[in-house]
Amino acid sequence: MSHMMQVVGVATQQFVYVASRDRKFNINEILLVEDPVYGDLKGEVIETQSFNRYIPLATERNSLLEPRVLDGLRQVGFRIEDEEINIAKVRLLEELTAPVKTGANVRVPEFYEIEKLLVSRPPEEGLVLGVIRGTAEVASGMPEKLKGIAPLYDREHGMLPQDGVPFILDHWAMADYPHIGIFGGSGSGKSFGMRVILEELMRHEVPTIVFDPHFEMDFAEPLEGIDPSFREDFSGRYVIVTAGKDAGVAFEELNSNQLAGLLRASGGVLTEAMENAIYALHRQGDTYVTFYNKVYDLIEAMEKERALEEAFRSQEIDPREKERVGALLELKQEFASKVGNVAPLKGIAWRLDRIGREKVFNYGIDRVVDAIKQQKLVVIRGSSLWVLQIFASYLVKKMYDQRREFRDAQQRGEHKEFFPPFVVATDEAHNFAPKNQEAPAKSVFREVAQEGRKYGVFLILASQRPALLDDTITAQLNTKIVFRTTRSYDIATMKEETDMTEDETARLPYLPSGVAFVSSAMVGRTVPVRIRASKTQSPHRENPFAELRKKAEDRDARFFRAVKDMLPIVTTRMDLVEIEKRLGRPVTEDEARDTLSRLARLGKLREEKILLGYRYSLPGRDA
Ligand SMILES: Nc1ncnc2c1ncn2[C@@H]1O[C@H](COP(=O)(O)OP(=O)(O)OP(=O)(O)O)[C@@H](O)[C@H]1O
Ligand SMILES: [Mg+2]
Known part of the structure; x- marks a missing residue:
């Protein structure tokens, strides 16, 4: 019988050791243990090892090789001194009341025997996310509609075929889980x-x-x-x-609690004083502008209290100004004692400015x-x-x-x-x-x-x-x-x-x-x-060094186009103003010189040493 696999040891009710002469085990594959008492038991390979003449089992030390496994191997007829032996530790997927039998036959299941375990939802109704590892062998027996739906990807080789049973996440079950x-x-x-x-x-x-x-x-x-x-x-x-x-964010809909949360997010912790000030000043329905003005006005009112009072009493004040000053003083009257001093208000103002700049509220x-x-x-x-x-x-x-x-x-x-x-x-x-x-x-x-x-x-x-x-x-x-x-x-x-x-x-x-x-x-x-392979990819996958190189090339090409009609250029008498005009940006003398010499190195320009500098011209042309 080919591919004979047998139970050669029992660790606990949950774990057994399986050995084979000619079949290598795959991590995570599902096997069936044909137990005379329980019938077919599903188990998953969780550890594997192979031994042969060069790595003889008898001299190895390994967690797979507890004495009882060696005994089991001998009992089942393995010659552990010189035979090739593949061993797997298998976790049984069902609860047993007593251990399985040493010597029990083990086989690779047919797809239909473990379908329920592997595929909980058909692909047209679930999320096809990838391939279940260790299922390559059973996958040959699966229905067509499960094939070719989860190809794999590898940056070096590109797309690779689906090499097993698809993993389909049953998102419908999210209603319960x-x-x-x-x-x-x-x-x-x-x-x-x-x-x-x-x-x-x-x-x-x-x-x-x-x-x-x-x-x-x-x-x-x-x-x-x-x-x-x-x-x-x-x-x-x-x-x-x-x-x-x-x-x-629609500012008008925020309650004070949410506003405090947002301001906290914009600049780290809020002091207790700042928080109190927000609760005192903010009314639901305030717009960003009304709240912002309230804060700034109150700062002004508290800082310039005396001057404002004097202005208010003065005979010369114009009526519109008087109205404004009156409003400020009222604001102060209402809130100053609740807020204490201007420091927390300034903290709030700074945060409001910061958020406002991001146009979050618009x-x-x-x-x-x-x-x-x-x-x-x-x-x-x-x-x-x-x-x-x-x-x-x-x-x-x-x-x-x-x-x-x-x-x-x-x-x-x-x-x-x-x-x-x-x-x-x-x-x-x-x-x-x-x-x-x-x-x-x-x-x-x-x-x-x-x-x-x-x-x-x-x-x-x-x-x-x-x-x-x-x-x-x-x-x-x-x-x-x-x-x-x-x-x-x-x-x-x-x-x-x-x-x-x-x-x-x-x-x-x-x-x-x-x-x-x-x-x-x-x-x-x-x-x-x-x-599985995604169908799309992130837009910025460019290698950062490739990005740098491209940037430099673009910059050089632009420079070249700009100065082409100005050639020949002599570095001691460069018309920087003209170069800047053509490029539409400031250019230093150093940059111009460096770029010209780089273009010469790249073969785009011809470089000649002259007294105190260089002369650049188009290659292959005498000027
Ligand atoms: N399923 C996959 N198949 C093929 N290649 C993959 C897969 N997942 C990731 N990779 C490769 O690994 C790289 C990094 O993956 P990814 O960007 O998803 O990492 P990440 O966990 O999001 O990391 P970070 O926490 O740094 O954002 C990808 O660019 C891709 O080349
Ligand atoms: Mg990421």
Whole structure:
């Protein structure tokens, strides 16, 4: 019998050792143990090793080689001194009441036997995210519709064929097991994976808001080297909106609490005095301008109190000025004692200025809401992370409330305009909702994490630092996609927050980019997945050094075009003014000289040494 595999040892009820003479085991593959008592038992290979004449088993030291495994091997008939032996540690996927039998036969399953374990939703109804590792062999027996839907990618070789059973995340099950976390160190594949998820959400027309702190979420550019048959055009299915440009916070709708949060986000901590001043001065309905004027007027009134009083009593004051001064004094009368002194007001004023410059308050969120109602994906950018956070806190709260009001009204049998369920996704999630720290968007992210399921609002949060993400939120992420992680602190968090085994967490530091463990309450098992090729790519993938070179080349080419008609140029008598005029920017003598000599080195100009300088002309021409 070829490919004979047998149980050669039993570690615990959950783990067995399997050996074979001629078949190498693959990590993560599923095998069937044909136990005489239990019948066919599914198990996953979690550790493998091969021994032969050169690496004889008898002299090796290895966790796979406990004495009972050696005994088991002998018992089953292996000659451990000189035979080739492949050994695997296998975790059984079902709970047993007694251990399986040593000697039991083990075989590779047919696809249909483990289909339920591997594919929980058909591809047309779920998110096709990648390939389940260790399934290459069983994949040959799977139906056509599962083939060729998750090709892989490698920066060196481009696209590669799908080499196993597709991993299909059942997003419908989020109704019971909401929210997804994407974790992993720098370069581990989070953004790539997020892109694949977002492409899938667009395919299913799931309304989605994506905060894009790194300006990398655009879907216009096809993946480099993509197979034409895999290409997909996402135009019309997403929009990009920039906070402060075509969306913003409606200041009039803020309550004092939210305003304090925004001002805090714009410039670090607010002192207690500043906070008190905000609560004293702000009235809901204030516009940015009315509130801003209130703050500045009060500063003026408090600083110039005496002069204002004198002016008010003076006979010469003109009536309009008198009215203004009177108003200032009234303002002082009303608020000065509540505010104390001008220092906190100045702190507020500075922050208001800073926010005002970003134009965060100039626009509403109509564009976002319209796109969400059309079931599109909305990429949201901001001029900086804090602007994005401010906008996120406002936008998510507002949309969440609308969705909730719609659902609650529906439940009460009242009519209210439809507001769809939606997904909120963001990278750098630990900045939006940090552990043990305030941040503008934290409370609404928490609210959605805890209650969003009821209303069909789901989070997809990516972070390099799971240990820094608010733990209330982390605990609510029912599906965690964990890429390569090397910091022990973050590994510890993943150990606590997932059902990954010791073996799996031990492998986390060594995962190649794009490979992750998906630990999900939906599946009840950790699935090792290689994320598929994305169909699109981030717009700025240019190598930074290539970028520098291109910049220099552009600069030189522009210079060359500008001075071409001025040749020959003699460095001791350069017409810098003319060069500046032609280039439309200031040029120093040094820059001109350096550029000319570089162009000569590149063969674009001919350089001759003359007394005290150089003469440049077009090559191959005598002038
Ligand atoms: N699924 C994948 N298939 C092929 N290549 C991948 C995959 N995932 C990641 N890569 C490669 O690894 C690189 C880094 O991945 P990515 O940008 O997603 O990292 P990241 O986890 O977002 O890192 P950072 O935290 O620094 O943003 C990608 O540019 C790509 O070349
Ligand atoms: Mg990234």
